[in-house]
Amino acid sequence: MRLGVLDIGSNTVHLLVVDAAPDARPMPEVDERSTVRLMRYVDDDGAISPAGVEALTDAVRRAVKAAAKHDVDELIGLATSAVREAANGATVLEHLAETAGVKLQVLSGPAEAELTFLAARRWHGWAAGRLLVLDIGGGSFEVAQGLDETPEYAVSVPLGAGRLTRDFLTDDPPSPKQLQALKDHVKKVLAPVAKDLAELPRADHVVATSKTFRSLARLSGHQVAVVGPEERRRMRLDDLRDWTPRLAKIPAEQRTELPGITAERTYQIVAGAIVAQRAMKALEIEELEICPWALREGVILRRMERL
Secondary structure: OEEEEEEEOOOEEEEEEEEOOOOOOOEEEEEEEEEOOHHHHEOOOOOEOHHHHHHHHHHHHHHHHHHHHOOOOEEEEEEOHHHHHOOOHHHHHHHHHHHHOOOEEEOOHHHHHHHHHHHHHHHHOHHHOOEEEEEEOOOOEEEEEEOOOOOOEEEEEOOOHHHHHHHHOOOOOOOHHHHHHHHHHHHHHHHHHHHHHHOOOOOOEEEEEOHHHHHHHHHHOOEEEEEOOEEEEEEEHHHHHHHHHHHHOOOHHHHOOOOOOOOOOOOOHHHHHHHHHHHHHHOOOOEEEEOOOOHHHHHHHHHHHOO
């Protein structure tokens, strides 16, 4: 059957369509996204503004139209942290569900981490051993670790690249004072996560998902291996340490001239780089691998289990 996932996230509204069958790899047919950058529409009271609701509605309509065009048998709707946590989130979700014509699953942070972990586990297989998975979104940062398909540890913290850009990096390019305040904040929020993971067996393999990590790896990654049709990219902490301060000195519009930095990510890539660097340092990760599967694939895999 042809499955579609409509993911209403903090930065984009993303439609992924795959041809799915039991015991088979889900084959992607359509991958379309609309950039919304929802965090810029959240007011001081934590509510999504009318302009933000309109931008989300337009993006959802385009995604639903694309799903119909590609003959999707079943459309699964997701809403993640930015909409979930908004002061008017319930009203906005009801409106978007009506626009999409499907019920929207409102995932908790740990649920996002667990589904992303499932996708990474299936992608890397059992040979990867104990797996540690990192995912930077627009509103939150997920960390999960485990030996099986369900992680023994899964947590979500409010360190999304869009959220932190809005709250800390108000200048373009950001000032040294703003950067230091953000670094201090990230270090403080990550301290309990690092403490929890230090009490667990050390991971055998560390992977990162999300467009933010992929962009940073294209910019600073040092190894690319092609396995079949897939590109496998790795990123070292030392390389990220070198690139993060350089990114912070470049205006957002000029960052798109760099490899891997797209227009939809350029405004929040500095915050994303700081989270990635601080996380790797706090969790004592010298190198990680980029995983192409993430939350949407995890949702599809879980649905396929129920076919």
